[in-house]
Amino acid sequence: MKYIHEYRDERIARGVVADIARRVSRPWVLMEICGGQTHTIMRYGLDELLPPEIQLVHGPGCPVCVTPLEIIDAAIEIASRPNVTFVSYGDMLRVPGSRSDLFRVKAAGGDVRVVYSPAEAVKIARALPERRVVFFGIGFETTAPANAMAVWMAHREGLQNFSMLVSHVLVPPAIRLLLNSPHNRVQGFIAPGHVCTVMGYREYEALSREFRVPIVVGGFEPLDLLEAIYMLVRQLEAGRAEIENQYVRSVSYEGNLPAQRIMEEVYEVRDQKWRGIGTISGSGLRLRAPFAAFDAESIFGLTEAHVEEPAECISAEVLQGLKKPVDCPVFGKRCTPDNPLGAPMVSAEGACAAYYHYRRHAIAT
Amino acid sequence: MCLAVPGKVVQAQERNGSRIARVQFGGIVREAYLDFVPEAQVGDYVMVHVGFAISRVDAAEAQRTYQLLEAMGLLEGEGLSPASETQEPGK
Numbered sequence: 001m002k003y004i005h006e007y008r009d010e011r012i013a014r015g016v017v018a019d020i021a022r023r024v025s026r027p028w029v030l031m032e033i034c035g036g037q038t039h040t041i042m043r044y045g046l047d048e049l050l051p052p053e054i055q056l057v058h059g060p061g062c063p064v065c066v067t068p069l070e071i072i073d074a075a076i077e078i079a080s081r082p083n084v085t086f087v088s089y090g091d092m093l094r095v096p097g098s099r100s101d102l103f104r105v106k107a108a109g110g111d112v113r114v115v116y117s118p119a120e121a122v123k124i125a126r127a128l129p130e131r132r133v134v135f136f137g138i139g140f141e142t143t144a145p146a147n148a149m150a151v152w153m154a155h156r157e158g159l160q161n162f163s164m165l166v167s168h169v170l171v172p173p174a175i176r177l178l179l180n181s182p183h184n185r186v187q188g189f190i191a192p193g194h195v196c197t198v199m200g201y202r203e204y205e206a207l208s209r210e211f212r213v214p215i216v217v218g219g220f221e222p223l224d225l226l227e228a229i230y231m232l233v234r235q236l237e238a239g240r241a242e243i244e245n246q247y248v249r250s251v252s253y254e255g256n257l258p259a260q261r262i263m264e265e266v267y268e269v270r271d272q273k274w275r276g277i278g279t280i281s282g283s284g285l286r287l288r289a290p291f292a293a294f295d296a297e298s299i300f301g302l303t304e305a306h307v308e309e310p311a312e313c314i315s316a317e318v319l320q321g322l323k324k325p326v327d328c329p330v331f332g333k334r335c336t337p338d339n340p341l342g343a344p345m346v347s348a349e350g351a352c353a354a355y356y357h358y359r360r361h362a363i364a365t
Numbered sequence: 366m367c368l369a370v371p372g373k374v375v376q377a378q379e380r381n382g383s384r385i386a387r388v389q390f391g392g393i394v395r396e397a398y399l400d401f402v403p404e405a406q407v408g409d410y411v412m413v414h415v416g417f418a419i420s421r422v423d424a425a426e427a428q429r430t431y432q433l434l435e436a437m438g439l440l441e442g443e444g445l446s447p448a449s450e451t452q453e454p455g456k
Contacts, residue, residue: 003371003410003422006431015437036367063366089415091366117416119398139415142367145401146417156382194367197412197420220368223434249427250369250412250420259401259419349366 007221016226021051029055034192035062035349042354044222057321063139064091064347066274069307071167072097079105087121088136090114091347098307118150125162134296137164142194145259148266151294165296172203173283179211188232190218193247200255205243212241219247276316313342325352369414
């Protein structure tokens with residue numbers, strides 16, 4: 001496939017790695033924010049190709065992983081109702097709530113359906129006027145415009161049986177939280193290329209200036225990530241702290257303006273709880289007043305609850321880059337993708353699942 | 366979750382107030398909404414995420430980045446010194 005295969009060329013990758021090795025004079029800790037990038041790094045073993053001075057830590061960029069337990073429980077409660085058709089991205093079905101998960105609701109006869117696109121959820125609502133169709137609207141800024149479009153289309157068509165359970169998260173406030181932490185050891189960030197495709201990188205430029213930290217917008221193929229790492233190392237070794245864009249074939253400074261406009265029309269910013277991290281100010285989205293009739297949380301009258309995480313799960317530290325999945329005493333033992341204790345083991349993009357799929361044999365020996 | 370895949374627009378039409386494309390990904394063709402990339406034309410490559418195109422791939426930039434990266438590999442193979450600033454990628 002064009003623009004995929006070219007960026008997986010092993011010969012070129014080794015050349016870039018050699019250039020990184022020539023430039024490195026001391027240890028650097030770099031973080032990739034996005035779970036998709038974590039997945040590429042583990043799948044291709046990029047961290048093992050790099051010189052030992054470069055340590056990659058994995059960020060909180062897996063929306064499935066950071067969706068709060070309370071929202072999962074709310075989804076399970078709504079999906080269990082007899083007149084509801086609950087529509088979700090597939091990744092969410094096995095995420096453990098405090099007592100159950102959506103897959104079990106489906107197995108018990110609940111009408112839970114998996115879709116690839118939020119447009120399909122609207123299609124289902126059109127086709128089933130007698131059902132209350134609820135779409136689980138999760139994701140980062142990459143997904144927010146598509147989910148907003150689903151609400152906007154339902155509004156345009158006057159669909160009265162469609163609503164969205166909204167749990168969106170925004171990346172820049174999470175980076176700010178990490179940088180403000182006294183435990184932070186990250187010296188350079190790879191910003192998420194598809195989030196920036198939508199949002200541009202103005203916000204990352206501001207973070208880079210404020211915290212004097214290099215940030216490179218990176219793509220998702222092995223060569224994209226190696227080049228982004230190379231650009232970070234070049235900045236760090238030269239004492240620079242700037243925003244740079246590696247993923248120029250998709251990302252512009254301004255981002256996607258039509259997508260930003262629909263987000264602005266449909267959503268307003270709110271404080272948002274992140275699973276494993278806690279509430280981050282201004283890091284979430286909710287539907288604006290003109291779209292209140294599509295807000296599943298208020299339609300179904302859900303009450304704010306607080307639920308504790310399993311005590312033995314260290315996902316909070318993993319999601320903040322303070323620990324690696326293999327530092328967890330239950331990793332690969334009591335906690336596996338078939339029986340996950342925490343969300344990073346569920347999604348393929350969760351750091352724990354990525355380590356389990358690509359590293360457990362190496363770890364076992 | 367933030368996966369977006371490049372595909373080629375092979376057809377585009379209006380439906381229910383949206384412009385919808387048929388996009389080819391390798392051997393598979395799927396529908397994608399073009400609301401966010403109204404400038405996309407048949408023959409263009411677009412990045413598609415959850416059924417919506419979110420950018421038009423800049424083919425010239427894709428090629429240029431690749432060639433710069435390839436040049437880094439070649440320099441390594443020929444045992445040349447580290448690339449000078451003018452030969453570095455990404456600027």
